[in-house]
Amino acid sequence: MSQARIRVAVAGASGRMGREVVKMVLADPELELVAAVARSTSGIDAGRMVGVEACGVEVTQDLELALVESKADVLVDFTAPQSAASNTRLAIRHKVRPVMGTTGFTPxxxxxxxxxxxxxxxxxxxAPNFSIGAILMMKFAAQAAKYMPHVEIIEYHGDQKLDAPSGTSIKTAELISQVRGELRQGNPKEEETIEGARGGYYDGFRIHSVRLPGVFAQQEVVFGAFGQTLKIRHDSYDRAGYMPGVAVAVKKVMTYEGLVYGFEHIMD
Amino acid sequence: MSQARIRVAVAGASGRMGREVVKMVLADPELELVAAVARSTSGIDAGRMVGVEACGVEVTQDLELALVESKADVLVDFTAPQSAASNTRLAIRHKVRPVMGTTGFTPxxxxxxxxxxxxxxxxxxxAPNFSIGAILMMKFAAQAAKYMPHVEIIEYHGDQKLDAPSGTSIKTAELISQVRGELRQGNPKEEETIEGARGGYYDGFRIHSVRLPGVFAQQEVVFGAFGQTLKIRHDSYDRAGYMPGVAVAVKKVMTYEGLVYGFEHIMD
Amino acid sequence: MSQARIRVAVAGASGRMGREVVKMVLADPELELVAAVARSTSGIDAGRMVGVEACGVEVTQDLELALVESKADVLVDFTAPQSAASNTRLAIRHKVRPVMGTTGFTPxxxxxxxxxxxxxxxxxxxAPNFSIGAILMMKFAAQAAKYMPHVEIIEYHGDQKLDAPSGTSIKTAELISQVRGELRQGNPKEEETIEGARGGYYDGFRIHSVRLPGVFAQQEVVFGAFGQTLKIRHDSYDRAGYMPGVAVAVKKVMTYEGLVYGFEHIMD
Amino acid sequence: MSQARIRVAVAGASGRMGREVVKMVLADPELELVAAVARSTSGIDAGRMVGVEACGVEVTQDLELALVESKADVLVDFTAPQSAASNTRLAIRHKVRPVMGTTGFTPxxxxxxxxxxxxxxxxxxxAPNFSIGAILMMKFAAQAAKYMPHVEIIEYHGDQKLDAPSGTSIKTAELISQVRGELRQGNPKEEETIEGARGGYYDGFRIHSVRLPGVFAQQEVVFGAFGQTLKIRHDSYDRAGYMPGVAVAVKKVMTYEGLVYGFEHIMD
Structure with a gap:
């Protein structure tokens, strides 16, 4: 297949996620890096910046100019919430398909x-979350809850994380909550001899947040029923784990019209 | 809701699975036990036979007579492969919906x-398998394999089991195989210093069978991708774990026409 | 080896644990059942009572009489806290070694x-706990905490359990606490957006109690350190799982003098 | 505590493990980097080489010179099997305590x-293995096998690994084998319908090797007994996970005389 490669521009190219995107695009034979935009760093070769060999694309600072000159098909944007909506508007006006890994959009x-x-x-x-595994975990959790409504979530993150429970666990809880009827689990006379042992309460079930050094991001959703348990567990080891999802998104966004919110909706 | 209860006849009522079915029907407020048929045991009260209080239904030996006299809506049959097809025919002719937990049917x-x-x-x-958890595991495994094609299966059973790998793991492997493209996993130059360490080969991936005392039936399907793993695990602790699935089947079979093969097809 | 079998008397023989003990003794070739004592049931054969074949030992009601007449070497007692101390005294006076699975002893x-x-x-x-696996889990947890002090405990029990956290998890926490220095884990600025998400606080670390139908008793102790995690997990599937520990105790108690508190101290 | 810091020299400082050692020594307040030796790279600051700030120690090429001039207390050596024995000899002659992460020593x-x-x-x-978690896993596995002799090992590594089973799993199997009596597990009439499903045979039990992308190094040792299972699992996420063990070794080696083989022997 001598099909043309998809022309990709990356915004926020010098950030932690942006660098991974640059590396991924350079490594995927179906994709071609045509622009790399970053506020601070400029003039250096995008390949060199991410520690691989030079690719001939210089990092620049002006997004609009980069989109126009590069004739990009897709913009992958991991910048900041403040610039998210305006960058998206800019891309669309130049008929560049936006793939936004940024939050901060209003309805x-x-x-x-x-x-x-x-x-x-x-x-x-x-897409607030590009991790295919995490999205599958949430999707399966919601499907399972219809048939096995008794459930608890245990999520694991590094010990320096500030908030508990994690965003992913709350999102999972919401999805579970939408599909099952009202159900307050556990013994109504249950008592905690150590406060908090039973975890955080969410619409009838519990979320437990474990914080330990050495852990990046893990979550286990456990369903219990008569004589059996079903577990869905996702372990994320590093930031690079999001890239396969970004690659799928870049290819998929070429095939439909309109704006999709949530990576799960472009999975078949 | 003063809805009429579903009238259930049980064939193979004195067997290991049949007894569990009798107990389940007696305990479910939407179901009514109207007949219990067993070759060997007869004359005793079905409730007593399974160790609960008498229910007023005597165990009898003639299936056809039982179906006719009891005006059953549904027959749950856990007999033997030899009688499976003829029992099903008999039930249908008397307009009793068959729910067959028996194998031995030809296409x-x-x-x-x-x-x-x-x-x-x-x-x-x-339905060869009524375990909701096991069926969800297989369904999710097939869905995940589309997005995360690198996979291995590890299944655990009691140490006296004769065959390896288990029927469920082979069924899971078939489902995975149907959705992913050709993929021979692992390093082509891989070498086993102990023969068999890499497990059983199935269409590009591996199945591992663990056999240990204390285990009833467990299976873990592990998907690996860049920076992440996704695991779907089902633990079955005893035979009673199949009953919630039988209960769903009995209720569902009242709502459609035609014969369905495989419990997964009556799950929404 | 034509060694004489150890003569075992069982008190509380008709209780849930007592029945398992009777079955275990009848099945172990190194042990001989010589007496079975129960308050309520008497006169029936002990084998029959537990659903195996008759063994020639009738269940009786008087413990002292049974100990004297049977010339028992060991008494296994799963009665109640109120009778625990007096039964032990009685056994020792008749030179019958007590193996007590009962709580209720003062220092x-x-x-x-x-x-x-x-x-x-x-x-x-x-011995408050005869589960070899659970005791090994606790022992290993205490050993690991010396080298990997960052730890959390997640315990799983059936959804009708009244108290949280479980006795075993608190015992494990105590053991961990004894071996590691003062350590308040986690980010000091950590905040719970759902109260209780971070679990129950115990001397610097956390215990999480999961309650789900289908689960009997499970516990996982997770240690995290730079770039790695170590997990020790025990799954108990039913009451019978305690019997191998009782068998070890009956044999071991023949080999030393004095009263030992805690099964872990008779493990090598 | 105004205690003097331990003076550490690093050989093989520019290698993958050596760089991690340099970083660890620079970060540990009880240790002081006094020399960094590497064949290829020299003249650059050791801190800069590993991506942290300059530390004032230049990388040099001559090990003997470095040891003498730096007055090192300890040499940490992650070079190659060929130089292992001679480097150790050199260090000892200059009264520098060797901590060798290299294989290739004869008895x-x-x-x-x-x-x-x-x-x-x-x-x-x-020490062929400096991972505290992995060593604890092996130690606990050997202890557990005395009480729960039925065991299987499942190890997970990246899908490009060439050999199966892993070195750690074979070492674990040896340790288990030494403590338990002769035991051929499983049903003697067991049959594999897919060859290799039951894994690699090692002295009566089985080792299973899973190979998947995204996995660095994981191992689970599963023990099964009547009504229970015990699992000991170690997950290693990256090379840096070995450093806490190296730090312990550097401090411990100051406290005894003679050469110890195996990190496990310096753990209390």
């Missing part, structure tokens, strides 16, 4: 950007 | 029985 | 009974 | 080096 933003995508005949994606 | 049998069900305007189900 | 009781054992030249054991 | 080497250590009144350590 109004999403509605407007979806309309804009359709007017321009292109697809777009906003 | 021709299934086609014929499906036609017979439709002619009689009733539903039916043949 | 004074233990001191006195130890003295009594020594005076009579026999061994004895009081 | 004769070890005997000779032990004698040499004692003559010079210093300690030394040769």
């Amino acid at each position: 109004q933003d999403i509605e407007e950007l979806d309309k804009l995508c359709k007017e321009n005949g292109i697809g777009g994606l906003i | 021709q049998d299934i086609e014929e029985l499906d036609k017979l069900c439709k002619e009689n305007g009733i539903g039916g189900l043949i | 004074q009781d233990i001191e006195e009974l130890d003295k009594l054992c020594k005076e009579n030249g026999i061994g004895g054991l009081i | 004769q080497d070890i005997e000779e080096l032990d004698k040499l250590c004692k003559e010079n009144g210093i300690g030394g350590l040769i």
Whole structure:
């Protein structure tokens, strides 16, 4: 297949996620890096910046200029919430499909950007989570809860994390909550001899947050029923684990029109 | 809800699975036990036979007579492969919906029985596996393999089990194999210093069978990708774990026409 | 080896644990059942009572009489806290080694009974937990905490259990606490967005109690350090799982003098 | 505590493990980096080489010179099997305690080096594995096998690993084998319908090797007994996970005389 490669521009290229995106695009034979934009770093070769060999694409500072000159098909943006909506608008106006790994969109933003995508005949994606494994875990958890409504979530993160429970565990809890009927689990007369032992309460079930050094991000959703348990567990070892999801998104966004919110909706 | 309870007849009522079915039907408020058939034991109260209080239904030996006299809505049959097809035919002719936990049906049998069900305007189900958790595990494994094609299966059973790998693990492997493209995993130059260490080969991936005392039936399907792993694990602790699935089947079979093969197809 | 079998009397023989002990003794070729004592049931054959074939030992009601007449070497007692100390005293006076699976001993009781054992030249054991696996888990957890002090405990029990955390998890926490220096784990600025998510606090670390149907008793102790985690997990599937430990105790108690408190101390 | 810091020299400082050692020494307040030796790289600051700030120690090429000039207390050596024995000899002669993370010593080497250590009144350590978690896992596995002799090992590594089973799993199997009596596990009539499913045979039990992308090094040792299972699992996420063990070794080697083989022997 001598199919043309997809032309990819990366915004936020010098950030922790942006660097991984640059590396991934350079390594994927179906993708071609055509622009790398970063506020602070500029002038250096994008390949060199991420520790691989030079690729001939210089890091620049002006996103609009980069999108126009590079004739990019897709923009992958891991910048900041403040610039998310405006960068998306900019990309769509130049018919560059946005793949946004940034949060900070209001429902109004999403509605407007979806309309804009359709007017321009292109697809777009906003995804707070690009980890295929994590998304499958959440999807399966929601499916299982219909049949095995008794469930608890145990999530593990590094011991310096500030908030508990994790965003992913709350998202999972919401999805479970939507599919099962009202159910307050456990013995109504249950008593904690050490306060908090039973975890955080969420709509009838419990979330437990473990914090230990050496752990990056792990979650286990455990379902219990008469004579059996079902566990769905995702272990994320590092930031690079999100890249296969970004690669899928870049390819998929070429195939539809309109703006999709949530990576799970572009999975078949 | 003053809805009428579903009238259930049980064949093979004195067997290990049959006894569990009798107990489950007696305990479920939406179900009513109207007949219990067993070759060997007869004359005793079905409740007593399974160690609970008397229920007023005597165990009898003649299936056809029992179906006719009891006006059963559903027959749950955990007898033997030899009687499976003829029992199913008998039930359908009397407009009793068959829920068969027996193997031994040929594709021709299934086609014929499906036609017979439709002619009689009733539903039916043949299910080699009634464990909701095990079925969800297989379903999720097949879904995950589309996105994370690198996979291995580890299954655990009691140490006296004769065959390896288990039927469930082979069924899981088949489902995975159907959804992913050709993929021979691992390093092509890999060498075993102890023969068999890498497990059993199935269409590009591996199945490992662990046999230990104390284990009833467990299986873990592990998917690996860049920076992450996803695990789906089912632990079955005893035979009673299949009953929630039988209960779902009995209720569901009242709602459709035709014969369904495989419990997974009646799950939404 | 034509060695004489150890003569075993069982008190509380008709209880849930007592029945398992009777079965275990009848099945172990090194042990001989010589008496079975129960308050309520009497006159029936002990084998029949537990659902195996008759063994020629009738269940009786008087413990002292049974000990004297049977010339028992060892008494296994799973009665109640109220009778525990007096039964132990009774056994020792008749030079029958007590193996007590009952709680309810005061430190004074233990001191006195130890003295009594020594005076009579026999061994004895009081053990709140006979599960070899659970005891190994606790022992390993305490050993690991010396080298990997960052730890959390997650314990799983059936959803009708009243108290949280479990006795075993608290015992494990105590053992960990004794071997490691002062250490308040986690980020001091950590915040719970759902109260209780971080679990129950015990001397610097956390215990999480999961309650789900289908689970009997499970515990996982997780240690985290730079770039690695170590997990020690015990899954108990049913009451019978305690019997191998009782068998070890019955044999071991023949080999020493004095009263030992805690099964872990008779493991090599 | 105004205690003097331990003066550490690192050989093989520019290698993958050596760089981690340099970083660890620079970060540990009880240790002081006094020399960094590497064949290829020289002249650059050791801190800079590993991506942290300059530390004032230049990388040099001559080990003997470095040891003499730096007045090192301890040499940490992650070079190659060929130079292992001679580097150790060199260090001992200059009364620098060797901590060797290299393989390639013969039993004769070890005997000779032990004698040499004692003559010079210093300690030394040769350790093929510095992962505290992995060593604890092996130690616990050997302890558990005495009480729960039915066991299987499942080890997980990246999918490009060439050999199966892993060195750690074979070492674990040896340790288990030494403590338990002869025991051929499983049903003697067991049959594999897919060859290799039951794993690699080692003295009566089985080792299973899983190979998946995303995995660095994991191992689970599973013990099964009547009604229970005990699992000991170690997950290693990256090379840095070995450093806490190296730090312990450097401090411990200051406290004894003679050469120890195996990190486990310096753990209390």
